[in-house]
Amino acid sequence: MLYIQILLNGLMLGGLYACIAVGFSLVWGVLNVINIMHGSFVVLGSYIAYFAYVHLGVHPFFSIVLSGGALFVLGYALQAGLINRVVGAPVLTTLVLTFGLDLLLNNAMLLAFSADYRTVRLENPFGSLIVADLVIPLNRLYGMLLAGALTALLYMVLVRSRMGRAIVAVRMDSEAAALMGVNVKRIFALTFGIGALMAGAAGSLLSLIFPISPIASTDFLGIAFVVCVLGGLGSIAGAMVGGLALGVIQSFGALFIGPQHGLTIAFILLIILLIFKPTGIMGRRGYE
Amino acid sequence: MTRVVSVLIGIALVACLPVLGDNYLLRLGTMFAMYAALALSWNIIGGFAGYPSFATAAFFGLGAYTGAILQGTGVSMFIAWAGAGLVACGFAALLGMAILHLKGHYFAIASLVVAEVLLEVATSWTSVTGGGMGLNLPVLQISVEAQARLFFYAMLTIAVLALGMNWLVANGKLGFALRCIRQNEDASSMVGIDTTFYKVTGFALSAVFVGSAGAIYASWVFYIEPADVFSVLTSVKPIVMVLLGGAGTVLGPVIGAFVFIVMEELVWRNFLSFHAAVLGLLIVGLIFFVPNGILGLLRRRWTSGSRPQSSEENVE
Numbered sequence: 001m002l003y004i005q006i007l008l009n010g011l012m013l014g015g016l017y018a019c020i021a022v023g024f025s026l027v028w029g030v031l032n033v034i035n036i037m038h039g040s041f042v043v044l045g046s047y048i049a050y051f052a053y054v055h056l057g058v059h060p061f062f063s064i065v066l067s068g069g070a071l072f073v074l075g076y077a078l079q080a081g082l083i084n085r086v087v088g089a090p091v092l093t094t095l096v097l098t099f100g101l102d103l104l105l106n107n108a109m110l111l112a113f114s115a116d117y118r119t120v121r122l123e124n125p126f127g128s129l130i131v132a133d134l135v136i137p138l139n140r141l142y143g144m145l146l147a148g149a150l151t152a153l154l155y156m157v158l159v160r161s162r163m164g165r166a167i168v169a170v171r172m173d174s175e176a177a178a179l180m181g182v183n184v185k186r187i188f189a190l191t192f193g194i195g196a197l198m199a200g201a202a203g204s205l206l207s208l209i210f211p212i213s214p215i216a217s218t219d220f221l222g223i224a225f226v227v228c229v230l231g232g233l234g235s236i237a238g239a240m241v242g243g244l245a246l247g248v249i250q251s252f253g254a255l256f257i258g259p260q261h262g263l264t265i266a267f268i269l270l271i272i273l274l275i276f277k278p279t280g281i282m283g284r285r286g287y288e
Numbered sequence: 289m290t291r292v293v294s295v296l297i298g299i300a301l302v303a304c305l306p307v308l309g310d311n312y313l314l315r316l317g318t319m320f321a322m323y324a325a326l327a328l329s330w331n332i333i334g335g336f337a338g339y340p341s342f343a344t345a346a347f348f349g350l351g352a353y354t355g356a357i358l359q360g361t362g363v364s365m366f367i368a369w370a371g372a373g374l375v376a377c378g379f380a381a382l383l384g385m386a387i388l389h390l391k392g393h394y395f396a397i398a399s400l401v402v403a404e405v406l407l408e409v410a411t412s413w414t415s416v417t418g419g420g421m422g423l424n425l426p427v428l429q430i431s432v433e434a435q436a437r438l439f440f441y442a443m444l445t446i447a448v449l450a451l452g453m454n455w456l457v458a459n460g461k462l463g464f465a466l467r468c469i470r471q472n473e474d475a476s477s478m479v480g481i482d483t484t485f486y487k488v489t490g491f492a493l494s495a496v497f498v499g500s501a502g503a504i505y506a507s508w509v510f511y512i513e514p515a516d517v518f519s520v521l522t523s524v525k526p527i528v529m530v531l532l533g534g535a536g537t538v539l540g541p542v543i544g545a546f547v548f549i550v551m552e553e554l555v556w557r558n559f560l561s562f563h564a565a566v567l568g569l570l571i572v573g574l575i576f577f578v579p580n581g582i583l584g585l586l587r588r589r590w591t592s593g594s595r596p597q598s599s600e601e602n603v604e
Contacts, residue, residue: 034393086575091392092340093575096531099524100571107565218520222404225397264408267401274398275386 005134006251012136014247015144016206020220021227022151022239023198029234030171030191031087036098037078039221040105041071041196045203046212047113053120053207060120060204061146067200075196080189087188102217109214117211143205150201154194155236167191171234219263226266229273295539299448306437314436318508320549321443325501326522327529327541328450332494334527335535336463337487338470340392342400342523343383347376347498348505349406349518355503356423356512357416365428369442369503376499377492384491388484391473400523407518422513425506439508446504447542450497454538457493466490467536521567528567532574534581543582 024038035041045067052063078101086093126138158164169177170187178184210216223246231242246266253265305317326344333341351372358368387398410417417423428435457463465486468476477483506512525548526541533544551570556563578585 028393032393034396082572082576089579090338090340091396092334092338092527092531093579095340095393095396096524096527096571097575100568100575103564103568103571105568107562107568110564111561222401225401229394229397261408261412264405264412267405267408270401271387271398271405274390274394 001133002255006255007248008134008136009140010248010251011244012140012144012247013251014244015147016140016202016209016243017223017227017246018240018243019147019151019198019202019205021224021231021243022154022236023195023202024224025228025231025233025235025239026154026167026198027192027195028228030167031079031083031188032091033083033087033094033192034091034098035192035195036095036221037102037105038195038199038224039217039219040102040109040214041075041199042203042206042220043109043212043214043217044074044105045071045200046207046210047109047203048200049204049207050118050120050212053122059122060207061142064146064150064201064204067204068197069200071200071203072193072197076189076193078196079192080185083192084185084188106214106217113214115213115215117213119211120207122208139208143209147202147205150198151236151240154198157194158236163187163190167194222263222267226270229270295451299444299451303441303444306440311433311436314440316549316553318436318440318443320545321440321447322501322505323525323529323545323549324542325443325447325450325497326526327533327545328447328454329494329496329498330526331454331530331535331537331541332457332466332490333487334494335530335537335541336457336466336470337490338536339388339487339491340396340399340527341491341494342396342520342527343380343402343495344498344526345518345520345522346383346399346403346406347380347495348502348522349403349410349514350379351376351499351502352506352512352517353410353417353423353502354499356425356506359425359507360423365507369500369507372503373496373500376502377496380495381488381492384488385484388487388491400520403518403520403523407514410514410518417514420514422511422516423506425510425512427510428507439504442504443501443508446497446501451538451542453493453497454541457490458538462486462489462493470536525567528571528574530581532578532581534583537581537583540581540583547582 020038020042023041024035027033027035027038048067048070049060049063052058052066053060058066082101083094083097086097126142129136129138129141156164158168166177166182166187167190169180169182170184170191174184177187227239227242227246229242230245231238231240246269249269250262250266254262257265302317302321306314308314326348329347330341330344333339354375355368355372358371359365363371383402387395387402390398411420413419414421428438430438457466465476465481465483468479468481469483469487473483502517506517529544529548530541531544532547533542534540555566559566580588
């Protein structure tokens, strides 16, 4: 029974991890840019949810719209204004640039919000569902379901909408896409915006579960790294599989080795995977 | 030839810094030498071979802990510094064999994560490393001024050795092979360059002086803790310095380190809470306005007349 409980905890955590990583994976796959700011985007989303709840009384599940929208605008502006200029440059250039931007953003958040940990305390907490000795915290369950719904929505957008098809086309071959009349720079900006939107929305959901602080951003970035490498880069299915796998592995790792080593286990796993199977569990596939 | 002479004169001038008798300047000089050593080391793998390594913090921290632990067991200080360099070098060779087949972002992430794992190891392995409490090093029984001079000359020696290594690599077979790898790895392999061997060698060389610098740093500050010596900033700052000066050149990293430390002192001292943001701004400005580094900028001005770009210089 204990193992089932742990598996369940892992899956609930993993659904949220998938939501954190899917935007990161999209940006990496389409733009070939590693966005070091992704962790800070998640934290910013959490802060928007926190202040929306404290000052406006908006439930974090509904402030997804606010945090996602705000982050989309920020992401779109950053890509259109700055990152688009160096998008074809060597890997090191874009990495160092997003690192520099992350230092700016994170420092700004530290000054504005301080490093103190905060949590959203709901007036009517969800409590837990107890089914046959299994404890299911409802905030995590709902959070995971919403995260899954958002990820599915992103998948539908990519597969069904005109914009989504253009993003997939740019991922496959940006020059051919440009020849077919796709405005590649605009698609880059949109993609980066969507990546930030997913990060912000994930931040809203996480604000109910994890304490919020600018310091936590590197943890979220680390999770995004591991999920992408674990599931394989560039597909939504890969992010889902990678997220769930990481959640389950971390839960069992916490049981056998100790909860404080959660991220270390993930990182060691990441190095082993990079050495032996860099394409991830799902292999290299696109969004098609 | 004139360039070699002017570099030697420059080193001699820096070495005269203690004559001024200003301990603040001496501390800055020690930091400058340390930064120069880190930047020059990164230049081998990042500048010549073009591999985006974020492993500097791993080598630095490993060196610091190796030096501290060796000194704790009674090994003399200088041997501990050398031992730290060797341990970092061996670690880098093993690590390189494991992760240098990765390219681009994958290599960057793998090298970045190695420092995080070592940080966790240092934090958890309390019996050896003191865990999160950190480690104290034996205090030297000499005057404060003598200590300042000792650590300054130690760091300067490491920096000069790293400079010499860069010069040898740039003019030797290794540098040629690494530049080929940067331009086209598959083609290099096709024409008979043993890419794995040269990459691993370059990676190992890029660690040896970083390890020693870490050990000297540990002796210098008497106290180390995991979060301090494995900080991700230790990986990023050398990259910024090299890009600032000019990647893949011998003197670029030194110039970059000098400009960097001047900015660090002038700007950050006055804006402590914006510390990270100012570094961020510096990076963004660097990427957009000085993409080829200061040497590249100077050279472009130099060659903007009728002279064609000389092909022996490898600024891209």
